[in-house]
Structure formats: structure tokens, C-alpha cells
Amino acid sequence: MLIDTHSHIDKEEDIEGLLIECEKNLVTEIIAISTDLESSEKNINLSSKYQNIFCAVGYHPGNIKKNDLDKLDQIENFGANDSCKAIGEIGIDYFYEGYDKDLQFEFFDKQISMAERLNKPFVIHCRDAYNDVINFLKTKKLNTKFVFHCFTEDYETAKRILNIGGLLSFTGILTFKKSHDLRELVKKIPSDSFMIETDSPYLSPEPKRGKKNNSSNLIYIAECVSRILNIPLEQIAKQIRSNSVKFFNI
Numbered sequence: 001m002l003i004d005t006h007s008h009i010d011k012e013e014d015i016e017g018l019l020i021e022c023e024k025n026l027v028t029e030i031i032a033i034s035t036d037l038e039s040s041e042k043n044i045n046l047s048s049k050y051q052n053i054f055c056a057v058g059y060h061p062g063n064i065k066k067n068d069l070d071k072l073d074q075i076e077n078f079g080a081n082d083s084c085k086a087i088g089e090i091g092i093d094y095f096y097e098g099y100d101k102d103l104q105f106e107f108f109d110k111q112i113s114m115a116e117r118l119n120k121p122f123v124i125h126c127r128d129a130y131n132d133v134i135n136f137l138k139t140k141k142l143n144t145k146f147v148f149h150c151f152t153e154d155y156e157t158a159k160r161i162l163n164i165g166g167l168l169s170f171t172g173i174l175t176f177k178k179s180h181d182l183r184e185l186v187k188k189i190p191s192d193s194f195m196i197e198t199d200s201p202y203l204s205p206e207p208k209r210g211k212k213n214n215s216s217n218l219i220y221i222a223e224c225v226s227r228i229l230n231i232p233l234e235q236i237a238k239q240i241r242s243n244s245v246k247f248f249n250i
């Protein structure tokens with residue numbers, strides 16, 4: 001029933017074991033997210049092999065090199081595959097010192113155009129760069145859908161994103177004790193404006209915090225949303241599933 005909309009399962013060794021564990025926790029589909037050419041290729045292979053795994057392909061801003069601009073043609077070839085449902089994760093990241101802003105925007109822009117050509121949505125990684133990214137997206141007349149993955153910003157930022165037609169996606173951070181403001185934000189946004197994801201193997205939700213994360217832990221995030229909104233799990237899971245199915249066209 002639940003769809004993990006962002007998992008780095010190219011890092012997973014035992015895919016079949018993972019899928020069994022997922023099924024026990026009501027997680028029935030996974031979007032395998034990519035960060036470079038190598039993971040994109042791996043995820044295309046995984047999504048071709050397993051019917052409940054789909055993928056997104058693309059270059060993460062932390063992995064870009066000028067020479068790799070040539071490799072975007074190859075990413076686009078992967079992207080044309082039926083099992084590829086989005087371009088991602090792509091975006092802008094100012095967190096680490098020494099980042100190349102111009103190059104990041106070059107990759108971001110080129111991959112957005114790619115998503116438009118392929119008529120597929122794109123998944124945004126954005127860190128310390130919300131203003132720039134939102135303003136950049138505003139200048140474009142986009143025909144494609146997009147989501148800000150691992151959203152942890154404030155309500156004002158959320159509204160700006162929803163106003164330009166974007167979606168939000170929440171990770172296990174939503175379950176953390178200190179994430180009070182984020183949980184309040186979930187109460188204020190429309191129920192068709194967000195999805196959930198594990199971002200595994202990173203960001204394990206409570207009560208699994210500190211352990212290696214995997215897609216089966218998505219259930220804890222769904223339960224958290226159910227508690228926040230005071231809506232039965234089954235009902236909210238249905239809504240979130242429908243948001244994800246619509247977004248990724250699966």
C-alpha cells in the first residue's frame with residue numbers, strides 16, 4: 001500500500017530480503033533514486049528486474065564534475081526507459097564549502113529540460129539554497145511536476161513551493177523529537193500536497209534511529225502522519241499513495 005518515494009537501494013545488498021521485509025510493513029513499491037551515472041545504471045537494472053521497484057535517474061549536485069556534463073546524454077537514455085518514473089535527485093546544495101554554484105545550476109537546468117523532454121517529473125535535493133531554487137523555478141514555465149525531497153523548512157517556504165505547483169516530501173526527520181514545527185506544518189498544508197520517503201540508508205525514523213535505514217521503515221513515517229493529522233493509518237496511507245501514484249505516474 002505504501003510507496004517509498006525516495007530510497008538509495010543501489011546501496012542495498014539483499015534486495016529480495018528487503019522486499020520481503022517491506023511487504024510485512026505494508027510498503028509495496030519503491031522509487032530507487034539516483035545520484036550519478038553509476039547509480040542510475042544500477043537503478044535502471046533493478047527497476048527492470050523487479051516489478052515493484054521503479055527508478056529516478058540523474059546527477060545529485062554533490063556529485064557533479066564539469067567533465068560529467070557529457071554523461072547527461074546517457075542519463076537521458078536511461079530516463080526514456082518505462083521503469084524510470086522521474087529525473088532525480090537533482091538540485092542545489094550550498095552546505096559544503098567550495099561548491100560551484102554555476103556548475104550546479106548548469107546541471108540542474110539541463111536535467112530539468114531533460115525531464116520536460118521526457119515528460120517525467122523531477123525530484124529536487126535542496127540544501128541551504130531554497131531562495132535561489134524557488135526563484136529559479138519561478139522563472140520557468142514548467143510543464144512537469146516536481147517535489148522538494150526531505151523537506152524540513154518552515155511554513156512560509158512550504159507555501160512558496162506549493163504556490164509554484166511543487167510538492168513536498170517528508171522523511172524520518174518528521175518523527176524526531178525536535179521536529180515539532182515540521183509536524184505542525186503538516187497540519188497546515190493540503191493533504192494532496194505531500195508524499196513520504198525513507199531516504200534510506202540515511203535518516204532512520206524513530207524508533208529505529210541510529211540503525212541503518214531501509215524502505216520497510218516507511219511505515220513509521222506513515223504512522224507519524226496518521227497521529228499528527230488524527231486520521232486512521234489506512235485512510236491517510238491511501239491519500240499519500242494516491243499523491244505518489246499521481247506524481248510518478250505509476
Ligand SMILES: [Zn+2]
Pocket residue numbers: 006008033089199
Ligand atoms: Zn537522497
